[in-house]
Amino acid sequence: MSSNRITRRSLAKRLLMTSAAASTPGVLFAQEKEQSSRQAADWTEVRPGVWRARIGTPESYTPVSGRLVDPQINGFDRLPHVAESPLPSISGTISIRGTVVQLPLRPNELVFGLGLQLLSFDQRGKKKTIRVNADPRFDSGDSHAPVPFYVTTKGVGILVDTTRYATFFVGNARPKPEEPATNVSNVNPDPNYTHNIETDDQGQVTVEIPNAAGVDVYLFAGPSMLDAVRRYNVFSGGGFVPPEWGLGFWYRADSRATSQRVVSLMKEFRDRKIPCDVFGLEPGWQSHSYSCTFAWEGQRFPEPTAFLSEMKALNCRVNLWEHAFVHPASPMFPAMRSLSGDYGVWGGLTPDFADPAARRVFGEYHGKTFVDAGVSGFKLDECDNSDYTGGWSFPELSRFPSGLDGEQMHSVFGLRYQFTIWDEYRKRNLKTYGLVRSSGALAAPYPFVLYSDLYNHRDFIRGLANSGFSGLLWCPEVRDAASEEDLLRRLQSVVFSPLALVNGWYIKSPPWRQLNRKLNNAGQDMANWEATESRCREIIGWRMSLIPYLKSAFHRYAADGTPPFRALVMDWPTDARLTKVDDQYMIGDRMMVAPLFAGEAKREVVFPGGSDWHDLWTGELIKGGTTITVDRTAEKIPVYVKAGSIVPWADVGAHTAAPESRRLSARVYGNGSLSFKFEGDAGAEMRWSGGKGAVAGETDYRIHHWQHLG
Amino acid sequence: MSSNRITRRSLAKRLLMTSAAASTPGVLFAQEKEQSSRQAADWTEVRPGVWRARIGTPESYTPVSGRLVDPQINGFDRLPHVAESPLPSISGTISIRGTVVQLPLRPNELVFGLGLQLLSFDQRGKKKTIRVNADPRFDSGDSHAPVPFYVTTKGVGILVDTTRYATFFVGNARPKPEEPATNVSNVNPDPNYTHNIETDDQGQVTVEIPNAAGVDVYLFAGPSMLDAVRRYNVFSGGGFVPPEWGLGFWYRADSRATSQRVVSLMKEFRDRKIPCDVFGLEPGWQSHSYSCTFAWEGQRFPEPTAFLSEMKALNCRVNLWEHAFVHPASPMFPAMRSLSGDYGVWGGLTPDFADPAARRVFGEYHGKTFVDAGVSGFKLDECDNSDYTGGWSFPELSRFPSGLDGEQMHSVFGLRYQFTIWDEYRKRNLKTYGLVRSSGALAAPYPFVLYSDLYNHRDFIRGLANSGFSGLLWCPEVRDAASEEDLLRRLQSVVFSPLALVNGWYIKSPPWRQLNRKLNNAGQDMANWEATESRCREIIGWRMSLIPYLKSAFHRYAADGTPPFRALVMDWPTDARLTKVDDQYMIGDRMMVAPLFAGEAKREVVFPGGSDWHDLWTGELIKGGTTITVDRTAEKIPVYVKAGSIVPWADVGAHTAAPESRRLSARVYGNGSLSFKFEGDAGAEMRWSGGKGAVAGETDYRIHHWQHLG
Known part of the structure; x- marks a missing residue:
């Protein structure tokens, strides 16, 4: 703690020292060049699988210090134990501009998050300022809901604990070259304004936090990408289950x-x-x-x-x-x-x-x-x-x-x-x-x-x-x-x-x-x-x-922080095809949605591997790891479930309190091996075995039909 | 000067004082609330009709301190003498965020400028951050060429002398209301997301300069709006005349x-x-x-x-x-x-x-x-x-x-x-x-x-x-x-x-x-x-x-800073119709252009009052102070000249060094009372009198035809 105090103090002292000299504009002063201090910070475990590193003296009001909901302690028990911080110690710089933190980025480690980004998906190679602004018309980071949190395909979640409009340089701010090039051809084969941002090398996420003389960084371990997000949600206080009428x-x-x-x-x-x-x-x-x-x-x-x-x-x-x-x-x-x-x-x-x-x-x-x-x-x-x-x-x-x-x-x-x-x-x-x-x-x-x-x-x-x-x-x-x-x-x-x-x-x-x-x-x-x-x-x-399926997904959200709605890459971070798929999403553990857009003749649907899939509506089987094309003539929205899924499908009443909402058919896809739990671990379970369905446990739902598809 | 030093020093001191307390996040400290100091600054005349007010200790590198071209001293002599600063003393606040300056805005005083703003024109009621960014897709102030300078319809130019991405709240940041409303109707006649920004009352331009512990503000007097801009250009070092081939x-x-x-x-x-x-x-x-x-x-x-x-x-x-x-x-x-x-x-x-x-x-x-x-x-x-x-x-x-x-x-x-x-x-x-x-x-x-x-x-x-x-x-x-x-x-x-x-x-x-x-x-x-x-x-x-006409406009730019290309409002700031006209512009002192846009069936052309106008091409007379409609079928771009104008119109050669470029016809509109000078005050002059044209002075142009139109 003492070193932090010294940093802030010495910054203040420097301000004091330069004040006389700086009062004559028009001259650059050596002091200004040195008004920054670099320091390293180690990770300290603060919650199971959650580490904190402190650079300088953080501002007193931050997302974590100002939080009004405590972490969901029992949620951590449902996540894998991770013994050591997956990242080495980090470094930061404090200057009169604020604080800069640098976090490592490994080859091919892709970065997602930073809140509700409507205009981009994979963030590596991009610069984002997480400014609260309702009208983002270009991909600057402006958002209704910017969040200084990102998660990587290598299972690391990072929260930069600040309420400032921080700027994230996600692998695109690179040190200047040091060596002259020799033996360079004088032939320029591609002179038309092209230049790539590489993502296959070592890099770093550089974060600038304005006005702050320090910052806490929180690291959320996976080991998987989904686990890192779950841990962040549990740390946030856990997900919730909406009232049924809300659904x-x-x-x-x-x-x-x-x-x-x-x-x-x-x-x-x-x-x-x-x-x-x-x-x-x-x-x-x-x-x-x-x-x-x-x-x-x-x-x-x-x-x-x-x-x-x-x-x-x-x-x-x-x-x-x-x-x-x-x-x-x-x-x-x-x-x-x-x-x-x-x-x-x-x-x-x-x-x-x-x-x-x-x-x-x-x-x-x-x-x-x-x-x-x-x-x-x-x-x-x-x-x-x-x-x-x-x-x-x-x-x-x-x-x-x-x-x-x-x-x-x-x-x-x-x-x-x-x-x-x-x-x-x-x-x-x-x-x-x-x-x-x-x-x-x-x-x-x-x-x-x-x-x-x-x-x-x-x-x-x-x-x-x-x-x-x-x-x-x-x-x-x-x-x-x-x-x-x-x-x-x-x-x-x-x-x-x-x-x-x-x-x-x-x-x-x-x-x-x-x-x-x-x-x-x-x-x-x-x-x-x-x-x-x-x-x-x-x-x-x-x-x-x-609704019954949705409710179950929300129960999972409340239990261990699993997002009920999420991108495919979160479940399959090693499938390179999925790192660009921003027009399909998962609901719960077994359902994938691939909406159609008016005016577009067709769309491609990418299927993750690891299991086969079925069309929700028809039961048609689709091989895992493939890509198919759906025509605009499709009457229904393309929705798929993992092979083996059991999916509850309620009757339609006038509202959620109507008796129809408690009656449902059970849709069984393929071998029915993925049983369905109504309300998280404690709830009743729909199972399929030997061509027959059954419910284990108590529930107020009545299943009037077991329908086998695919 | 001593007060500035004290301010910066006391800010530094406060930073120092709060460092111990602030090292425990999660608590708000009274000290933080007071980490700002308010101060006033008087105007000091630094050039003829140019005043400076200093808040705190400006940064050492600013547009003015870092300038590489001196003011064009003799240009000031060509501008009206203004004895007193047109604005009263201003105030500013310095805090850990940077410096905030407040400048008065009078009823119906409209604000223009802030550099190359592609997405808006009249700035009153808007917030603009003058960030250098090439891709402004919404009207945030981002620009290739943001400039911390604005000019008002009441003839005041303001330069906030900073290289920071300053934010200008142009009359839209208003203090909170202090008095509860009584006798308010409980009938809401217009509930559909409508609310106006008033411009007809007293207001202020609030400018926040990040990271700076002070700033200089320069005021450029008119008395006219155009004079204020001229004075700013002369202060900048004056306009220039491009080489003829460049035109x-x-x-x-x-x-x-x-x-x-x-x-x-x-x-x-x-x-x-x-x-x-x-x-x-x-x-x-x-x-x-x-x-x-x-x-x-x-x-x-x-x-x-x-x-x-x-x-x-x-x-x-x-x-x-x-x-x-x-x-x-x-x-x-x-x-x-x-x-x-x-x-x-x-x-x-x-x-x-x-x-x-x-x-x-x-x-x-x-x-x-x-x-x-x-x-x-x-x-x-x-x-x-x-x-x-x-x-x-x-x-x-x-x-x-x-x-x-x-x-x-x-x-x-x-x-x-x-x-x-x-x-x-x-x-x-x-x-x-x-x-x-x-x-x-x-x-x-x-x-x-x-x-x-x-x-x-x-x-x-x-x-x-x-x-x-x-x-x-x-x-x-x-x-x-x-x-x-x-x-x-x-x-x-x-x-x-x-x-x-x-x-x-x-x-x-x-x-x-x-x-x-x-x-x-x-x-x-x-x-x-x-x-x-x-x-x-x-x-x-x-x-x-x-080109001969253009060159003359540039000579004026070099002589007294008159922009060769400019908005109509700059010449007629009291004509309320012109404050929204951002699709017409003046070239030189007598020519107005109103381009047609592909795909649009027609356009309106607004004519300033004070004189009548003629169609450049046909000579047709148009009453001053009126608005006409031009159809898309118009073959030529709508261009107009003030009644009385003489306009040189060169023959067309292969390039500017070709002999044709030195031969021209003189177009005389109406009574020809607006004589034309080739190269500023010292140059030759085309005059029209008694139905006959003549050139006074030496020029290498040869006028082969006097054409009377309108």
Whole structure:
């Protein structure tokens, strides 16, 4: 510890020494050149298979020091024992810019993660600044949910414990050459702007943390890539199991809808046999939005209690849109005034969510006003720094009473906001499941799913693949569609995601009645709308059928941190074909999804080796280790299961509490050797043997059919 | 001065004090909250109409302290005298993050500049980080040529003298509200994600400069907006006049072309009567590129001296592509090794251009090898930090022997690189004119024009409009075309720009023979190519005709800093219609260009008031203060001149040294009251009086025709 103190002190001293000289601009001073100190740090084991190395004096507020959820101690017991740190000691440099840390990278060791990266997958060779920003249009690292955590194909996870917008040079920052080249040909065979980034040699990940005079680095051992991620999730506090209704189908109603309209729309869903568990309300439910009053709008929602009761009677939960910026007319304003940052957003206060007092004001108000009234959860919008849009968030130079500046606050704003809301449900022994626009490090325990305004379908699927590397969940919500094909393909993806949502915030009727916004709002249905609705109904039905399988995957997430949704490379890190596959993903331990994209004639589906696979729908057998082509004429989304899988497939009811949700068929693929457990280790188990299926243990599911496929 | 020292000292002291406490993470310390100091600074006049305010202790290396060109002292004499600083004293805050400065913004005072912003125009309400980055895909401030200078419609220019990636919050960072709202309606009439940024109230520009413990701010008085920009340019060292050949037509040949092919292509231009003054060579001329050897390729260019002579005999200059990163096989490598940064780029060295010794090695090599051999100039590529591409530049955390870090170096790399090359020509009493991918503060004297790989025609025209706010020149080069219409429209714009270039680096024949890349390289001309060529020949001819007028605009640039190319708002800052007009621009004092864009059915052209206008081509009169619509069927690019203008229009020769370039017609619009001066105040003057034209003074131009229009 003493050496750290000395470093910070000597940096300060140097600052002091150069101050007189530096006051005459125009001259370079030798002192400035030496204002940095290099030091090494050893790994110290802090949790089973988790090591920490400290460079300099870390900032007092970091993801780990500021955490509000403890590690899930018993989760570590379910992971392999690793005796020694898989990496040698590391080194770092502290200067007036901040801290630089260097971590080794071995030949062909590929790097994934850094949070919700929508625009790239394999990070080796790239530079990424993990800045919180909602509008990444190029692959700079900007993200709703940047996370200073990465995992490598050699089974090493690294968390750089900072709330700063750190820059990761992933094997692409290379020392200058030292030796002149001799015997170089004077013939230039390929002069057309080409140059490769090599990944097959020794390299390093160089991380610069601005403003900090030191940093802690945490290392999560595997031995496998998946184990390293599991260990990070367990360290984060473990995964969670959403409430069953949260896994049903969600719809967000027109922002201008009244309570009457919402109820009648819900009834229409029931009449038209569209399953639905949650209705979301958009800004129009509030008396002022941008910034928020967090109070019901008087004309659209004159009797909120009656409205919530009516929705409850229809077995439909209500989820409320909001953002965190407190309008001067909000009941929270007087108490929050002194608990907020020095800059306002849309004329409202920015709560200091790093301060327990601010969380208490915000949380208790929500608890008493909404949770007690039966609101099931929230959609936490605009916490992701759309700041380049112009005033859409607080500046990084803001100051908060807790001592954080705006940059640090952006990195935890979404996280602490999630905690504040979640805590109100926990206190009441209730579950919630919600949406959020920003998240960050150590997020696994939070019952929220990320979403975004960016809307490229491929990027959305890449988001699903990437989310699993960093303890995040991602919803590729359906919000708009260029064509019926686009609507169907997007809907097919979203029902195979953590949260099955259609967001109709800008249209009066569901999109399957009318895709065109203007015509939809004019009440003009498409000519063929009932056929479109029928196809959508079928797809939403798949979601209802999938829930028992999904729940099991989430139980695993809660038990040992296994991401329920993840990229293929995480399970097969040595298969070089899979290091670029960012448009397929695993759900649970046996299901692989390969969505189709509207307008594309066909797609390739890559199958990992080690086992054969079956088409989920037809049972058709596909050899492991192969690649097949699926045509756009495919009616269903391509989904595959490992040979031997047993998959539960529920009947379709109107909502998750309907009796149909407890009745299911068991789909058995191949020899049925992969038995299925409903609720983790302790739950009932579906087994197949000698051509017959049976359930061991107690369950409230009733299996009415064993269907053998493939 | 003593107060600055104290501030830096007390910051250092605070760092020292908190080091012990901060070594225990997880707790927030009161000390951290107070690690900032606020101070005010008065304006001190440093040049006529230029004031400086100092906050804290500025860094030793800044655009002003590191400048290599002195202010153009006699230029100040040509600007209005301003007795007092137009702004009151300012304030700033220094903390461990860096320095924050706040500058007042008055109601309806709009802000322009911040360098080559391709994606936006009026900056009020926006946040911009002036990071050097070649790939701005969203409007974050990233730019090839970010400049910490802005100018307002109220005639104030502000230079924040830093090489840091400063963030400008232009009126959009607002203090938090203090008073709760009472009597607020509970009716929300417009809940759909709408919220305005007001510009009609008092505000401020808040600038955060990372890593710096202080900063100098320079204020440039008008009184007019154009005067403030002139003063900034004069302070920068003044504008320049390009060599006449630089204003001719440029073509860049296929990167794989041999010297024989380049010569035969040049001859083809002469045969086909396509005017041309400069041929550019792309990477293939070098024995290794990416990184560069700066040595001729042995197979393509076996006899460079003979090749250069042959081109000279054809009256065609040669311009060489390069970037600055020195390959180990380069003759410069041994000398540059110790004069370069600690990180390499493409396996080459990064010269420390802030160090005179590195500039000397780089410059002298270029001087002896290329300038002496007759090379007319260079295209300086890849100096603009395409770093998110992955290893395409040096990291910001680099260290250079001069004491600069990588962030500082990026802000001056393009500038110092330009100086190094330019200086070799200056020393030989030669003129050069070249292309560069990056520039920055105080760039007006450098004889280089910016270009980019981004390729949206509208963004390119916005670049032309924006370039004039910050002492930059911009070339909307023609490099690709989606259609013949696109080719013609882009060519029409580029001939009305600072540098008229078609870049055929990837095609064997000029694009007018074949637009399709594959077919072009396969030697297949388009069926109608001669018609297309003929239209291109005519457009390139306009360029040749325009040169006398252009030269005069550049003479004005050199005399008093008036940007030869600039946005309309700069001349008419009180006309609210013009504050959004980013697709029209002025050339010189009397000509306005409003390009047409392929695929768009029509465009509006806004005419400033104060005088009437004439169509350049037809003489048709257009009322000042009006807006007209131009249809896409217009054959010519819409160009207008002020009523009364006299415009010289040269005959079209094969190149600028051809006798035709000295013969011209005088176009007289309306009453001819705006006489035309050829070379600034001292030059000959074309006058019109009583229906007759005459030239006063000596000139080598011969006017063979006075043409009265309108």
